[in-house]
Amino acid sequence: MAITSANQLELLQTAEAVAREKMIDPGLVIEAMEDSLARAAKSRYGAEMDIRVTIDRKTGNARFTRVRTVVEDDAVENYQAQLTVEQARPYLPDPKVGDEIVDEVPPVELGRIAAQSAKQVILQRVREAERDQQYEEFRDRVGTIINGIVKREEYGNIIVDVGRGEAILRRNEKIGRESYRPNDRIRAYVKDVRREARGPQIFLSRTDPQFMAELFKMEVPEIYDGVIEIKAVARDPGSRAKIAVISYDSSIDPVGACVGMRGSRVQAVVGELQGEKIDIIPWSEDQATFLVNALQPAEVAKVVVDPDATRIEVVVPEEQLSLAIGRRGQNVRLASQLTGLDIDILTEEEESKRRQAEFNSRTQLFMEALDLDEFFAQLLVAEGFTNLEEVAYVDLDELLSIDGVDEGTAEELQARARDHLEAANRRALDAARALGAEDSLIAFEGLTPQMVEALAKDGVKTLDDFATCADWELAGGWTTQGGQRVKDDGLLEPFGINLEQAQDMVMTARVMLGWVDPDELHPAPAETGGADSQEAGV
Secondary structure (H helix, E strand, C coil): CCCCCHHHHHHHHHHHCCCCHHHHHHHHHHHHHHHHHHHHHHHHHCCCCEEEEEEECCCCCCCEEEEECCCCCCHHCCCCCCCHHHHCCCHHHHHHCCEEEEECCCEECHHHHHHHHHHHHHHHHHHHHHHHHHHHHCCCCCCCCCEEEEEEEEEEEEECCCCEEEECCCHCCCCCCCCCCCCCCEEEEEEEEEEECCCCEEEEEEEHHHHHHHCCCCHHHCHCCCCEEEEEEECCCCCEEEEEECCCCCCHHHCCCCCCHHHHHHHHHHHHHCCEEEEEEECCCHHHHHHHCCCCCCCCCECCCCCCCEEEEEEEEEHHHHHHHHHHHHHHHHHHHCCEEEEEEEEEHHHHHHHHHHHHHHHHHHHHHHHHCHHHHHHHHHHHCCCCHHHHHHHHHHHCCCCCHHHHHHEEEEEHHHHHHHHHHHHHHHHHHHHCCCCHHCCCCCCCHHHHHHHHCCCCHHHHHHHHCCCCHHHHEEEEEECCEEEEEECHHHHHCCCCHEEEEEHHHHHHHCCCCCCCCCCCCCCCCCCCCCCEEE
């Protein structure tokens, strides 16, 4: 096969036909043809030559050229494709390193083997272009719902025909025990698209919370238009779900709009989700109000919000306890996911007993540490003092505001509290040093003597030891073992150190030791540890 004028236009026609069939740019097919013809020419003229082929996009004329590059005298490695400045003078008036000498060479005759090789090159390049286009197309559809047809099932995973490619719905992404047969129509959420050697891998999901959010967007025009926004979604796939919505138009009820006339809109979503019960909840900026709404249908008596605590307490009447917790803890678990809060549910009786126990323990602490009688200790607790640090370092006016406390009494209280704390610190430091704690750790800013003692008891005795700790080892976390979440206590968790604080302390130690360059320090995600997926949290 020779590249002659008789078949020049045939090249363009072939490129157009292939591009139309594969729905790719014809220019990509022509580039593949140029590459294949260049390889065929190298087999004729020599593999070491730099042969290039250019096909005219209008006439189909193929031009074969040999290219030689000017390099330094001592850099010549390939005499067929490179030459020195001196050797280039006959061809160029003023040659410089990097210049190219281009000579046209006769077109090649493609034998059977060369033609087959050229065909393989073209097919390979076309396949690559097709895969790239598929990847770009489906990458833009991540986070949306896609319709497809079931092709087959492999080990519980469903292979779905989505038009220009295949997607996979893994068995753990299916709702409950739903099953599909070949040629069944299926609707799913595009969760991820990955570029791989065999082509783009499209992963679908029907259990992802955003699948339900996208279904509501399709059923509720107000959500699509942005008048109503979905703020949070929590799902127990196939069983129950909660969705929090807010309206930016005071005349539109967000819950009513999502429910629809006689429940038509929400029922359309429920039908797609295999009968999953959906609680539609009004979202609120007020944390306590939102939590009360999230625990519906249970009635909440009181919400105790402590800005410094990692959990939030909800008090419910005795008869509402089982409803608030839900079957197998489902209701409180979904409410926790929806609000992003760790929730403790107590009955009114339990909360009263707990508060009484706290009152008694704090009273006992003040009686023993400050050498007070029971009445005066109870008076401090009733005024909101919870520990010795508050008494020792609070502004004197706060103590003077207590009935019966004069300036002399207030100063004596603070002196006793400070003496007790200093004595406790000395005992903790002596114990830490006895355990082998070094001054580098004791002097580290942010660690109290009691913290140093706790670290030393666990074998963390130097700043180097501390810098090798993971944040979850200090602040605590959860480990999944045998499908069960097991609590791991952090070394500094009893002292109120949370995950973010632990991470900052560890990174500061690493900077002090020179392990990390502070100029290159960027916020990093929380470390995870252990062979069993460690879940950050306290």
